[in-house]
Amino acid sequence: MLLSDKVASCLGSGSYIRKMFEEGDRLARIHGADKIFDFTIGNPSVDPPEKFREALKQLAINPIPGMHRYMSNAGYPETRTAVAEVLSEQSGLSLTADHVVMTVGAGGGLNVVLKAILNPGDEVIALSPYFVEYGFYVDNHGGVLKVVPTDEQFLPDLPAIEAAINPKTRAIIINSPNNPTGVIYSEDILTKLGQLLEKKSRELGRPIFVLSDEPYAKIVYDGAEVPSVFKFITNALMVTSHSKDLALPGERIGYIAVNPRIAGVETLVNGLIFCNRTLGFVNAPALMQRLVAGLQQETVNIAEYQEKRDVLYNHLTSLGFELIKPAGAFYLFPKSPLPDDLEFIQRALKYNILLVPGGGFGAPGYFRIAYCIDLAIIQRSLPAWTALAQDLGM
Ligand code: PLP
Numbered sequence: 008m009l010l011s012d013k014v015a016s017c018l019g020s021g022s023y024i025r026k027m028f029e030e031g032d033r034l035a036r037i038h039g040a041d042k043i044f045d046f047t048i049g050n051p052s053v054d055p056p057e058k059f060r061e062a063l064k065q066l067a068i069n070p071i072p073g074m075h076r077y078m079s080n081a082g083y084p085e086t087r088t089a090v091a092e093v094l095s096e097q098s099g100l101s102l103t104a105d106h107v108v109m110t111v112g113a114g115g116g117l118n119v120v121l122k123a124i125l126n127p128g129d130e131v132i133a134l135s136p137y138f139v140e141y142g143f144y145v146d147n148h149g150g151v152l153k154v155v156p157t158d159e160q161f162l163p164d165l166p167a168i169e170a171a172i173n174p175k176t177r178a179i180i181i182n183s184p185n186n187p188t189g190v191i192y193s194e195d196i197l198t199k200l201g202q203l204l205e206k207k208s209r210e211l212g213r214p215i216f217v218l219s220d221e222p223y224a225k226i227v228y229d230g231a232e233v234p235s236v237f238k239f240i241t242n243a244l245m246v247t248s249h250s251k252d253l254a255l256p257g258e259r260i261g262y263i264a265v266n267p268r269i270a271g272v273e274t275l276v277n278g279l280i281f282c283n284r285t286l287g288f289v290n291a292p293a294l295m296q297r298l299v300a301g302l303q304q305e306t307v308n309i310a311e312y313q314e315k316r317d318v319l320y321n322h323l324t325s326l327g328f329e330l331i332k333p334a335g336a337f338y339l340f341p342k343s344p345l346p347d348d349l350e351f352i353q354r355a356l357k358y359n360i361l362l363v364p365g366g367g368f369g370a371p372g373y374f375r376i377a378y379c380i381d382l383a384i385i386q387r388s389l390p391a392w393t394a395l396a397q398d399l400g401m
Pocket of ligand 1 (some may be wrong): 030049112113115138182187222240247248249250256260261309
């Protein structure tokens with residue numbers, strides 16, 4: 008008995024993404040890597056913007072004395088100020104460094120928030136389809152994930168959310184632009200969600216927080232904009248990272264920002280800083296904090312993602328796949344042409360197309376395509392999609 012019962016059972020059930028990743032490896036060895044179309048992982052194939060590399064070079068050439076030491080558990084004041092300035096402009100509110108805690112990616116940030124706010128047995132609502140790690144993160148801190156399905160447009164179903172709220176409800180996680188659907192929540196949706204949560208918080212006598220998980224906020228298409236959650240929801244914490252917008256997932260740099268209008272905001276932030284420390288993160292990576300401070304308005308080339316989306320979306324719809332055109336992020340989430348998404352995934356494997364079943368996101372009957380891969384691979388995959396569709400009689 009090496010593992011706890013819980014971890015052993017999690018390993019036993021496995022992750023679809025991991026399983027498909029291993030399958031891709033196996034197929035690449037048999038057929039050659041260029042014949043495999045791996046759409047499983049949201050790991051950007053692009054490199055960070057030139058300005059990032061330039062800043063990295065400058066720091067290497069002109070190191071700042073002490074730049075590898077510990078700092079405040081919340082992070083460097085200069086970096087937090089740079090983040091706060093951008094968020095103030097977006098929200099029309101006055102955020103300062105005191106409203107920002109630098110974290111080890113968005114995943115680290117979500118764990119910090121959940122540790123800070125959950126009592127044992129508290130419930131956290133997630134809207135399916137959802138990023139599957141939420142369940143583990145909530146469980147890490149003694150909470151219980153309560154899954155509420157979205158509507159047919161993958162938008163929050165407010166009556167269903169209202170029905171799910173009870174005295175144990177502590178938070179709801181929203182993710183816009185969404186992984187896996189690519190939908191963006193409008194100002195109207197955020198307003199109505201904010202009104203509902205305010206009413207329920209008053210009734211229950213404690214705040215229900217919105218954790219707005221936003222790592223894709225800058226990856227948006229056709230001029231779409233992601234509304235500032237702080238403008239519409241008072242008890243909101245934003246959690247994000249530069250894993251996707253600056254293509255730095257391996258560097259583990261992100262932050263939590265809190266709405267300055269939260270009653271008792273200082274206590275909340277002190278709790279977050281304490282949890283950042285005691286979860287063992289201590290602080291976000293020092294070098295990355297210095298680099299991203301000057302890159303808050305930068306992104307990778309979004310037009311490249313839009314082209315990838317368009318090539319795949321146009322081809323799949325021409326073959327008869329049913330899907331919503333994503334407004335952001337870098338995923339497509341079509342309906343499975345077979346009732347059983349797992350069976351469909353297996354059928355796609357025959358054509359060396361690797362996908363993740365919707366069941367892995369709490370939404371069976373769909374599948375996810377991560378198109379953050381080279382355009383050349385996407386283009387090479389098009390005949391395989393055609394053959395798959397023909398095989399299915401589409
Ligand atoms: N939230 C969502 C919706 C994601 O898709 C991801 C990563 O894919 C994360 C959080 C975690 O991001 P990070 O790499 O910053 O921890």
